[in-house]
Amino acid sequence: MTTIAADAVPQPLKFGRIRPGQILIWTLLLLGGLLMVMPILYMFSTSLKTASQVYDLRLIPAAPTFDNYIKVLSDGNFLRWFGNSTFIATTVTLSNVFFDSLVGYTLAKFEFRGRYFIFLAILSTLMIPTEMLVIPWYLMSSQLHWLDSYWGIMFPGMMTAFGTFLMKQFFETVPDDFLEAARIDGLNEFQIWWKVAMPLVAPALSALAIFTFLGNWTAFFWPLIVTTSRELYTLPVGLSSFSDAQDTRWEMIMTGAALATIPTLVVFLVLQRFIVRGVMLAGLKG
Template structure:
């Protein structure tokens, strides 16, 4: 029995290692390719013969790359902060207050999740053109400042916050916004962390809408800028992989910051009262 249990444990760890390696392999290949020269890209060898950081130096010395990187960072951070504030505020209101039309409003918010982005780009573009938002940060930002998914997620978590805690704050004389910010928000940090990661990654990787609303090269976001390495007759894969490696770094940092809260949120979902 003991030997069988040991064998099962070893087999489980081997399978987990193999599955983990399969998931990491594309990232390993990306990093390895970024260290290769153009001639080595098409070789089947994973490890470059002469690894070098010259591709990174070439990318960072590019005149437009700092603009692309900063544009993506500004868009990702501003939209993420906006979604965290407004979606949590709306979710709190829909979960903890009673008023006429509440269910209808929530239904309309959920219905926005059923509309494909491709159907919205034309109205967005017409709106941006009418308000002179083309080639501006605001033109890139405004479609994502609130989200139906974020409202649904926050409403679901706020419904698990005991009303007795909120009533205790009202008895102490706290205004409603302080009850929201000082009592309710700390109790839903795992949901905020998950929403922050999803929102930041989605806007960091956004391609279609920034491509439509922006024409100036210095206003491009990073995904659009990296497409410059895809030529008509040849693709500079070493530069594409180098840019992708740099673009992955902020997302990785955001995940490291919020991973503890995400794990805590997953654990809390299994707790029964």
């Protein structure tokens, strides 16, 4: 008889035992994810409904229509508001990436008197609510004749304490040996910052860029206060004009909001790997 080795006999598959705690955690995560996604799905669903179907809570419309999208896109004001938001969000994002990283690099890599005090002063502004800054911002805009202008909308966010803090923390992880080697090669300090230090903190730059862009894309309170001309409205302010004292056109508001959400989703999908990497590195540094 042929002897079969014990290790050659097929062994039954062993499945890991699923614990009740794991089932509970995954169930809670699934429910939490559904709760977060449902408003977005309902927004897109309402954008496909007519005015008479808005209060029908069914997620899939009985008779979906794209007429709302045609009406919104054919409205010249909406396209102008979309362009305003794109211009403002992009400009403020580029300004933040440049100035916040420049100040963060200076505070992280240069020794000078008062550096610690300056850093604490910058951090202290994070504890001031935005609502308390609106009046000083408005008075400054009025004195400098920035009311109802693009510059008046943008100047409060051209540089932020959060961005400075984030970039300083990441620049501190850049080895000083790299910077010294660049100095020996004859690069000036600006070239060292731009060509050596900046590429090493690319994940932090990406995270700062997307947070700044999304924050300015969805900004409502300050643009509403500082602008009076419909031509200067941003998307959130412009969408609010679809409502009046007599009627609220929810189907139009949801359609505009759906169109406004698309760029933010695209930006997030393009840069999400940089955000995840930036968060991981920030956690490792902490």
